[in-house]
Amino acid sequence: MIHDVVVVGGGPCGATAAYDLALQGHSVALIDKAGRIKPCGGAVPPRLIRDFDIPDSQIVARIDTARMVSPTGRHVDIPIEDGYVGMVDREHFDEFLRDRAACAGAQRHTGTFLRIERDGDETAVVFRDKADGTEQRLRTRLVIGADGARSKLGRAEVPGGDTIPYVIAYHEIISAPPKAANYDPKRCDVIYDGAISPDFYGWVFPHGAQASVGMGTGKDGIDLKAATADLRAASGLSECETIRREGAPIPLKPLDRWDNGRDVVLAGDAAGVVAPSSGEGIFYAMVGGRVAALACEKVLATGQAKHLALARKLFMKDHKAVFKVLGAMQNAYYRSDERRERFVTLCHDIDVQRLTFEAYMNKELVKARPLAHLKIGLKNVAHLLGIVPAMGRAPRATHPAE
CATH class of the missing domain: 3.50.50.60 (FAD/NAD(P)-binding domain)
Structure with a gap:
């Protein structure tokens, strides 16, 4: 045959x-x-569920908020309007x-x-x-x-x-409590902190009764398991049962x-x-x-x-345009904790929040609001040039690595 x-x-x-x-x-x-x-954090947008006819039985959680955490522990909670982030195992x-x-x-x-x-x-x-x-x-x-x-x-x-080129991603699937000190079963946490990852980020993604806690890096000499242990501690998840540990390259x-x-x-x-x-x-x-x-x-x-x-x-x-914009953002903001701090500050902007998640859910750049794009572009330049100061430090106790 x-x-x-x-x-x-x-x-x-x-x-x-x-x-x-x-x-x-x-x-x-x-x-x-x-x-x-x-x-894998397991996040899937509504467009994937629609385009590939994924049944509800495969969606283990629906996330309605994304929390961006800065190197100093400041955070901004971004509501996902008119949609959700689906989670799969x-x-x-x-x-x-x-x-x-x-x-x-x-x-x-x-x-x-x-x-x-x-x-x-x-x-x-x-x-x-x-x-x-x-x-x-x-x-x-x-x-x-x-x-x-x-x-x-x-x-x-x-x-x-x-x-x-690739980064190495590592995560631990754990049995998650209904709620913990810094953990919410309906919220994705994305941690932009050089102490966790010097060139990428860490994450805490709920999977219903479980959660994915992990990070990625392209740099040698980083202890991925120690960084993940820090993330678990910061979210009150250290004592949760570890179901499995996994690592792999991400291009x-x-x-x-x-x-x-x-x-x-x-x-x-x-x-x-x-x-x-x-x-x-x-x-x-x-x-x-x-x-x-x-x-x-x-x-x-x-x-x-x-x-x-x-x-x-x-x-x-x-998808070339989306990849180009995301690549430029990574190059601009992931190079230092100062830049990461400014990125989280930028995420407080309502236009940034709305356009980001509209693009995420629909997997295309949003062209309906050109003035919002212009505003974001100007704010972006201002943050990169240091014209707009990053917000002040949060109390040290909230630092994800501590």
Whole structure:
């Protein structure tokens, strides 16, 4: 049997690609390691729930407030107007997506990708079967690489696939109390503090009966577990049961090219697709899986491998502007605690709050209020130049790292 497409990696990206292709009647195989849960805050916007038809059973919490915490412990609570941030648990969410792909007709395999073999015009994906340890071969016309930030498939097949910059994310899933000193089950906390992360941020995200507490950094020598312990202590969560600990790389920049011009296209983390500044990846991974599937459909219909490039083209058409703005914000504000302090001060602005969450929920830049954009731009420049002073220090006892 020759498959139309073999998808390597069964996270939200790969499972979405397999599902979309199977629904269109294509012969699809999905290879996933199984047993691995990616460290992830689990936040998903309403647009993801709508666009990918996610049932309520997968949403473990609905968040109505986001708290931004500065290096000095000041915070601003931002209400999420006319919407919410949904929370999923990757342990169950990813399996739901894989199972849905299988129900649509995708053939599931559990194992580890080894290599691609070619004999003339024939392509085969070789993987090690988890059940018996044997090498298995799947003949295929096309391959989608959705195997993560340090994609083995990408490093071997796509130019630049071995050079994606990334941060290391670490989190702990804990049993959360209904409420604690600095913890609210309906509020996401984002901690901008160099003592927690010198170049990214820390988070406390409720998951219903559980919570994700973690941080990310691209710098060597940072004790991720100690920083996470500090976050737990600051939120009154030190004594909560730890259910699992997880760590993984998170890419910081989309690759300039996602395909090899022949039979392979990358998607999701493997293509470097995670939003700068926020580190948000689930929505963009699933969009990446969908556009990779569309590119493969075009190649299968025409026989022209050049259409693999359609995946990146479609993605960037819709999301390049958002990534550019978020990247500029990260470069501007994450470089020092002084800049982080100013960023949290800027978050007090009502225009910033409204436009930020409108963009988050809809996954596009809001163009309806040009005067608000102009105001934000001017305030942004004023904060970066130090014309507007950052607000005073909060009492030391509220410092997240203490």
